[in-house]
Amino acid sequence: MAFVILVFFSLIFLQTFSTVNAQTGGNITTGASLTAAENSPSWLSPSGEFAFGFQPLENDRELFLLSIWYDKIPEKTIVWWAHGDSPTAPTPTAPRGSKLGLTANSGMVLTNPQGDELWRSPIIGTVAYAFMNDSGNFVLFNSNSMTVWESFGNPTDTILPTQTLERGWLLSSRRSETNFSIGRFRLQLKTDGNLVLTTINLPTDYANEPYYETKTNGDTNTSSSGQQVVFNQSGYLYLQLVNDQRLPLTRRVETSASNFYYRATMNFDGVFIQYQHPKNSSGNEGWTAFWSLPDNICSASFVSASSGTCGYNSICRLNGEKRPFCECPRGYSLIDPNDRYGSCKPNFTQTCEEDGLGRSPEDLYDYEELTDTDWPTSDYELLTPFTEEGCRRSCLHDCMCAVVIFRAGDMCWKKKLPLSNGRVDSNINGKALIKIRKGKVPPNPFDRFPDLENEKKRKSRENLILVGSVLLGGSVLFNFILVGAVCLCFFCVYHKKNKPIPGNDSVAETNLRCFSFKELQEATNGFKEELGKGAFGVVYKGTINHIGSTILIAVKKLNTLIHDVEKEFKAEVQVIGQTHHKNLIICCRRSVDMERDESEALLTDWAYDCYCEGVLDTLVEFDKEALNDMKKVTRFVMVAIWCIQEDPSLRPTMRKVTQMLEGVVEVLVPPCPCPFNAIN
Known part of the structure; x- marks a missing residue:
């Protein structure tokens, strides 16, 4: 045992x-x-x-x-x-x-x-x-x-000392610093011996024309073509040619290999960099870049069939470490807020259709001016000789024109979307005029998300303030129109008996309160006080009693009972009546609250300021459901701002409101709801 x-x-x-x-x-x-x-x-x-x-x-x-x-x-x-x-x-x-x-x-x-x-x-x-x-x-x-x-x-994105790259082998960048999926950039020793840096059209494997190449493909002499990339023990990186000659890729390393680690990495932003790191570091020393390729990727990487280093409609500029920094021009925002190197989209829609309100291009658009900026592969027309004023006017009246570049004193280059290979370069010697919608163009609302831990330290406010708050916090006239448009769906008397409207099965199915003509006549005092006129009828002011309270309402009286008009009106009522989103029908505060901070006292002004500053999360505060879908929150608030415009001609119809809320119709960037107050 x-x-x-x-x-x-x-x-x-x-x-x-x-x-x-x-x-x-x-x-x-x-x-x-x-x-x-x-x-x-x-x-x-x-x-x-x-x-x-x-x-x-x-x-x-x-x-x-x-x-x-x-x-x-x-x-x-x-x-x-x-x-x-x-x-x-x-x-x-x-x-x-x-x-x-x-x-x-x-x-x-x-x-x-x-x-x-x-x-x-x-x-x-x-x-x-x-x-x-x-x-x-x-x-x-x-x-x-x-x-x-x-x-x-x-290999993946890095080559180490004693490692080689044979013909046909490649290094692929990551998608981002923390995303290890295959990225947009590639270093490859092609089968003909040419060492190239290229962009890739993801998700395919198609490589664009190179933005850097050694031109060692042996067109004139096969013995001078590249054989393999060598990273030797001393940290020296070179291209070994067929004739045994070496084409240096980096300068010779002056530090001792026994004291430093070396690596060369194809970075996610398209720059191939050789780094060194002390083996015995007593301080905060980390990886140091002492060589990179190309020298200026913003200028080197533009090719006709690619977005460039950054995404479409973006601008590339170098930082102090010769790494690219991508940014959207004013009036544009990132398609994916989590991808700083991705494409940008305009925050407004430019069409070739008539405005509908008789406004000229000068009334609708303005220019954002940037010096030494260009998108060299997006030209579609050259006007020369041309003055700067003529260049500006030509683009304003051209619905295809998104940007004009005025350079050399008399050359006007017109460009259309999508803008590709955007870059800042002192050699451009010109200015970019970016056409944007007039009015205050807000920044990308998804660039900032709240720190919930810090938010909890702020004073507790009422629950959720969203579209319903903004909608019901507008002018008094708008409140009348809004309540009437929903046909008393949200504030009605449930305890009265109603007379059904013949043939109105579709509305009855929504379980809404229906009113007889007599009840509406009494509520409006015989249709006495007129609020406004619409395409199919007149809107009157009225009142109803609800749980002991008197509620102001608006009643739309159709001029003629045309079948299509009645059908359209019933459809609007049915769509709105089936909307039960708590944020749309509940107002959690008054439109004016003097007990709040001065910046938050006026609900409409505060909501619009939050939208323009990209801090809509302050409206929803600790509501995790809303914070997890800030795109929907932004869409709702944009719709609300359109609905409270002081200029009645700018307010959308209720049909369009429901379509915008449901995402069927694109929501354009709204102007300031109170332009006169803003000026003052």
Whole structure:
């Protein structure tokens, strides 16, 4: 019995010793496995400088990335990760509890907690063991110690010292700093030997014309074509030619390789950068960029069939580190608020149809002026010789024109949407005139989301203030019209008996309160006080009693009972009557509240200011449901602002209101609801 116990504990000790060796000595035998979890064990290189295992994603700590990283520096910089073979193939992120196993017949196999396969290493032959090298290369070997798979042969966005890129191989950028899906930029040594930087038309694999190339494709002499990209042990990166000559890609490194880590990365913004990092850092020293390609990506990357470094309708400018910074011009906002390098969309609609109110282009549009800015691939007409005033006037009266570039004193370049390859460059020597809608153009309302923890520290206000608040907080005249338009749907007497309207089944189905002609006649005192006239009838002021309170109403009396008119009117009532959104029908505060701060005393002014400043989250405060759908909140508020315009001709019909609320009709950027007050 004692012998059995001794053998049992001996086996446990040997297994533990073997496991520790596998984690710290670089050698991993088949049957070994890793589990996705916080601070889970990883397979280390002999020196411990590199680790192979699972890293949690920054934006979701429940998802993990199978990767290789520098393990002795605080940043834990990732240099390789398991990835698909095409832009459409998603990066296999692993949920917590997923498992990576090393098998003889399949190599590395990654499965989720349910046992479904997420990724595997493509191998030829069988695997005997794996090894994590101090170079950062993770290799699978067969029983003859021949390589059957290696991470250096399947690179992602980074190349390390001692690594090479053969013809046809490439580095693909990430989608963003924290999104490891395949991005828009690529470094590739093409099969003809030309080393290029290109943009990719995602989600396809189509590469645009290069924005940088070494021109080593051997057109004139095949011996001068590129053979392989070499990153040597000293941190020197060059292109090895067929004739054994070297084409330097970086300047020679002056620091010692024994004291620094090196890497070269195809960044998500299109810049290929070589970095260095001290191995023994006593301070806050991190990765330092000492070489980049191209020198100015904003100017280098414009090609005719691409949006450029930034998205469409965006502008690229360099920051102090020669990295691109993308921004939308005034009057435009990001399509995806989470993608700062993505495309922008105009906050207004420009059409070639008549305005309908008799306003001229000069009344509708103005210009935002930017110096040394251009979108060089979006021209559709050149006017020369031309004055600046003539250039401005020509674009104003051209419904296709979005921007004009006036340069060289007499050249007028007209451009149409989408604007591509936008950039700022002192060599442009001209000005861009961006046509925008007149009035206060608000910034992108999705650029800012509230910090809920900080919001809780603010004083408690009433619950939700949204469209209903703004709608019911307008002028007194508008309140009459609005209540009448919904045909007493929201404020009505439920306890009175009603006389049904013959043939009005569709309205009855909405479970709305119906009124007889006599009741409406009494409510309006014989249709005495006229509020206004519409296309099909006159609107009168009236009152009804509701739970002991007198409520002002507006009643629309049709001129003639034409079938189509009646049908249209009933349809409007039915649509509005079926709307039960709490934010639309409940007003949580008065239109004027002198107990609030001065900036919030007038509900309509406060709501419009919040909209223009992009802080609509202050209207909904702690309502998580609303905060999770700020696009809908913004649409509702925009509709409300249109409805409370002081100029009656600008207010939409109730049919259009319902269409805008439902998202059927696009909501244009509303002007200030009280332009005269704003001027004062």
